Amino acid sequence: EVQLVESGGGLVQPGRSMKLSCAASGFTFSNYGMAWVRQAPTKGLEWVATISYDGSSTYYRDSVKGRFTISRDNAKSTLYLQMNSLRSEDTATYYCTTGSSFDYWGQGVMVTVSS
């Protein structure tokens, strides 16, 4: 059974950093591109970043470019999102998903940026 389990969320002050993790199981992680998608409270879905299966290519939405870094450790079957210089508008539930097909999603992790 495919499982994606996000962790690392919580409350953080504006300007600070936070790192999200997504532990994958039930499929060959190293064969799949992966992505992060977020959803602000009561809002729609917003793509954040994608990484290729081997980590050689990454893509970001403009609003997070230079602040967020997507990465992966294929040996640990884990996806990461390093978020720096956080802003109130980054407050959202962050979902980990199989990035080229979007057919599997984690349960999401809440990130609240507030003083």
Added chain:
Amino acid sequence: DIVMTQGVLPNPVPSGESASITCRSSKSLVYKDGKTYLNWFLQRPGQSPQLLTYWMSTRASGVSDRFSGSGSGTYFTLKISRVRAEDAGVYYCQQVREYPLTFGSGTKLEIK
């Protein structure tokens, strides 16, 4: 960026009836391989999104054949036949033709 614009449903939809959700893209989603890079998702209340269809009309694994996607390069429809209570939620279209990937704003389906 490609803008995705979704239509509104005349809610609620009676159980057993059909519902069609529309989505329009600001640019053709047809790639040089001939495929149309358009996904449909359902997000039920309190749940993660679920992929329904990809390449505009291919149903994802385990998805009921009551869901069918169709369209052209810039105008798309998700038809739900014989709606059931479990179909309630917000439906999103997403283009994966080019980066940045973009979603529509969502279409809410309520069942009567």
